[in-house]
Amino acid sequence: MPELPEVETLRQDLAKEVVGRKIRAVAVANGRSVRRHQSAKHFRALLEGRTIKAVGRVGKYLLMTLDSGDVLVIHLGMSGQLFRVRDGKEPKPKHTHVVIAFHQGGELRYVDPRTFGELFVSAAPKGVPPELDHLGFDPLEDPMSWERFALLLRAHHCGLKALLMNQQFVAGIGNLYSDEILFASGLRYDRLSDSLSTTEVRRLYRAMVETLTEAVKHRGSTLADEQYRDLFGEVGEYQGQHQVYDREGQPCRRCRNPIVRVKTGGRSTFFCEHCQV
DNA sequence: ACGCCCGCCTGTAAGC
DNA sequence: TGCTTACAGGCGGGCG
Incomplete structure (x- = not known):
């Protein structure tokens, strides 16, 4: 049940592992994980060929900024997991719903047995996805008096x-x-x-x-x-x-x-x- | 405006 | 032993 500390741990490791990497191909095995798009094809088209510029976080949401200006938003829900795999030939765990393969080799896998989590690409005109406007302050990112x-x-x-x-x-x-x-x-x-x-x-x-x-x-x-x-x-x-x-x-x-x-x-x-x- | 409950899901474990 | 049931809970939505 990932909450802020688990998502922040992932963010820190992702920043080291995927920033600067160019996405070669995206495979969607379970469309339930990309609900906000018309189709999985549409979701893939917004990602393929793009380079990841930065990895941020708001609350329990991961934000991967792309060189297109779009943001890949990942929410793990109850049971979502992200795995960085060097060799794509490694056996995929059950419930691997999305695989993002990189040009330089290796891939990022999204696994989610209960499918409460989701991934979507947001236009994010101001750099922040409007879909996340409803969220309150982030306790670590937004200190206050x-x-x-x-x-x-x-x-x-x-x-x-x-x-x-x-x-x-x-x-x-x-x-x-x-x-x-x-x-x-x-x-x-x-x-x-x-x-x-x-x-x-x-x-x-x-x-x-x-x-x-x-x-x-x-x-x-x-x-x-x-x-x-x-x-x-x-x-x-x-x-x-x-x-x-x-x-x-x-x-x-x-x-x-x-x-x-x-x-x-x-x-x-x-x-x-x-x-x- | 908030408490409370449901539905969405699957894996695990307790109970009969 | 094997089936059924409860539980785990993030989030959105409906109801009171």
């Missing part, structure tokens, strides 16, 4: 977890990192966003930036299902640092009380009843 963050929080009246996971408010945080951020903040998932003291606002902002930064340093989280793999097929290292996520019944690393799991909105939330108020 505590005062401004406090204003944004107070503009809403909803539970902190729901707000952190709302991509229109802040882009890139999902179920796993929202729980970790709230533990690091010492705040409960159901605290209302307009009820925080100045100190709590600062703790939340600081925890958000620090938790995500630390997770990027550890190359993201790979859970028991081993769903997340990096560009080279390796697992992340941040799962060992988790304080609450997927730790139901295990002792809180801070106070030793058992971590509690509750269902909210059909999703699991993990937290410490003692450390989070």
Whole structure:
């Protein structure tokens, strides 16, 4: 379940691996992954012959800027994976839906069992795809003052977890990192966003930036299902640092009380009843 | 305006 | 043992 740290890890590796490479051919094996285009042929035509100039990220979206000015947008959804393969003859994993082959050899493969993810090419007139206009600020790319963050929080009246996971408010945080951020903040998932003291606002902002930064340093989280793999097929290292996520019944690393799991909105939330108020 | 639920999907694992 | 069911959850959309 790639969230900001996993996507940022991919972005950093992609920047080293594919910038400057010219696309020789694109193969689409499953049209569901390129839903926004009239046809897979149209999608391919916008990519073939183009050179990748830069790799960016907004929230959970990867942005590959092409020499045409267009941007290849990749969203991994729940189960999407990107693999850089040197030899195209290597056996393809099941659910390999899109293959981007380069002139200089090798290819980039998009694999996605649950097909919640998607790829599309955006005209991006201002360099930023208008399809992503709805996204809120990126916690690592768009730093802001505590005062401004406090204003944004107070503009809403909803539970902190729901707000952190709302991509229109802040882009890139999902179920796993929202729980970790709230533990690091010492705040409960159901605290209302307009009820925080100045100190709590600062703790939340600081925890958000620090938790995500630390997770990027550890190359993201790979859970028991081993769903997340990096560009080279390796697992992340941040799962060992988790304080609450997927730790139901295990002792809180801070106070030793058992971590509690509750269902909210059909999703699991993990937290410490003692450390989070 | 937000909470809540569904549908989209497949792989895994628990339960009967 | 083998089938069924639940669960995992990002995101958009519908409903209350």
